[in-house]
Amino acid sequence: MSPSPNVARPGSPLRKVARGVYAPALVFEIGVGAIVPIIPLSAVDLGGSLAVAGVMVALLGVGQIAGDVPAGLLAARIGDRRAMLVAAVLSVLALAGCALAPNLGVLGAGVLAVGATNAVFTLARQAYLTEVIPVMSRARALSTLGGVQRIGAFIGPFLGAAIVQLSDLRGVFWLAVLTTLLAGLVVLAVPDVAGAEAVRRRQNTPVPLRTVLRDNAKVFATLGFGVLAVGAVRASRTVVLPLWSTHLGFSPATTSLIFGISGAVDMLLFYPAGKVMDRRGRLWVAIPSMLILSGAILALPFMTTLAGVTVVAMVMGLGNGIGSGILMTLGADVAPPAVRAQFLGIWRLFSDAGSASGPLVVAAGTALGSLAAGIATMGVVGLLAAGGLARWVPRWSVHANATTRRRAAERAS
Numbered sequence: 001m002s003p004s005p006n007v008a009r010p011g012s013p014l015r016k017v018a019r020g021v022y023a024p025a026l027v028f029e030i031g032v033g034a035i036v037p038i039i040p041l042s043a044v045d046l047g048g049s050l051a052v053a054g055v056m057v058a059l060l061g062v063g064q065i066a067g068d069v070p071a072g073l074l075a076a077r078i079g080d081r082r083a084m085l086v087a088a089v090l091s092v093l094a095l096a097g098c099a100l101a102p103n104l105g106v107l108g109a110g111v112l113a114v115g116a117t118n119a120v121f122t123l124a125r126q127a128y129l130t131e132v133i134p135v136m137s138r139a140r141a142l143s144t145l146g147g148v149q150r151i152g153a154f155i156g157p158f159l160g161a162a163i164v165q166l167s168d169l170r171g172v173f174w175l176a177v178l179t180t181l182l183a184g185l186v187v188l189a190v191p192d193v194a195g196a197e198a199v200r201r202r203q204n205t206p207v208p209l210r211t212v213l214r215d216n217a218k219v220f221a222t223l224g225f226g227v228l229a230v231g232a233v234r235a236s237r238t239v240v241l242p243l244w245s246t247h248l249g250f251s252p253a254t255t256s257l258i259f260g261i262s263g264a265v266d267m268l269l270f271y272p273a274g275k276v277m278d279r280r281g282r283l284w285v286a287i288p289s290m291l292i293l294s295g296a297i298l299a300l301p302f303m304t305t306l307a308g309v310t311v312v313a314m315v316m317g318l319g320n321g322i323g324s325g326i327l328m329t330l331g332a333d334v335a336p337p338a339v340r341a342q343f344l345g346i347w348r349l350f351s352d353a354g355s356a357s358g359p360l361v362v363a364a365g366t367a368l369g370s371l372a373a374g375i376a377t378m379g380v381v382g383l384l385a386a387g388g389l390a391r392w393v394p395r396w397s398v399h400a401n402a403t404t405r406r407r408a409a410e411r412a413s
Helices: 013-035 038-045 050-078 080-100 104-132 135-166 169-189 196-203 209-215 217-247 252-267 270-280 283-302 306-322 326-334 337-367 371-396 402-412
Strands: none
Touching: 013 038, 013 080, 013 104, 013 135, 013 169, 038 050, 038 104, 038 169, 050 080, 050 104, 050 337, 080 104, 080 169, 104 135, 104 326, 104 337, 135 169, 135 252, 135 270, 135 326, 209 217, 209 337, 217 252, 217 283, 217 306, 217 326, 217 337, 217 371, 252 306, 270 283, 270 306, 270 326, 283 306, 283 326, 283 371, 326 337, 326 371, 337 371
């Protein structure tokens, strides 16, 4: 059997975007990953309390949520790659502001701006890949993007720690300035793939955001809330592991080691996940990912030993890893081509809002006196998310599974 004409081959767009998208994505995320643990330390260094330091970290996520919809509008207006360049320039300015911040107000404004520019950069990369990659290679391309982001976020803190040893806290922000500049230069140097973006811009006319919302209201009201739930469960993983480890009395070093092991498992699975989604359909990854991750979260409160928590952490990494790129892939599947960038901006708003709400649910349960209850709540949300995906993905995505693909082919013939 001859290979599908839709599958990218060596020398095709998939090979070229490795330079123009994955390389800057990796470098950009290394910088962001490096500053995340430094932000609260910088806030304390400027005279802030621990509570203020926590707010400073939260501003990164707030900025990303605030930037999602404007990111879609910007990419639609000036093009995906130009939006990446604009985001890189603004991020350099914001990071430099953080490095030079004389007080908490300037630091907070800089962190908020970094979050917003991260939203633009991420949205533009997703929209660009959706434009240039054949549909039967789409999941591999987007899951690889998700995997590259994970790798960058994993490497960043280690580089940041080395910089702190060599200089001081502000040196890490200058490291992020450098990585962002490098990311922007790569985007600038690597040419567009087959003029895809120019063709899209010639064919499309600006569409008001309210029109995009109205025309796609049913998608957002169904699958959109499934995406929100998935984002919440995945983000809660970054909170439940350290909180439960601390509750059991493990040292910070041990907790970091457990989290690192979980992250390592997570990073190893992004390409196989994309390959399964391309060959079998999105549900073959989406549902197992949520079931494994939510099952591990539900099991965590029953673990009281280091070995038990480590095993659960690895299972969490497995569940999260096999779901690498699933939300970006689903967004690319259901986004109308004529308003793709605006649609994806709203789509990412659901995803990022979920990512922000997950840790808050766990924190609320803890504040009410039961960390185990907060953790269990997120496990239940994960099971509900799996059910929502099973119901709504086949309704909206042709690539949900073999059955939806066959039906689409029958309708087209």
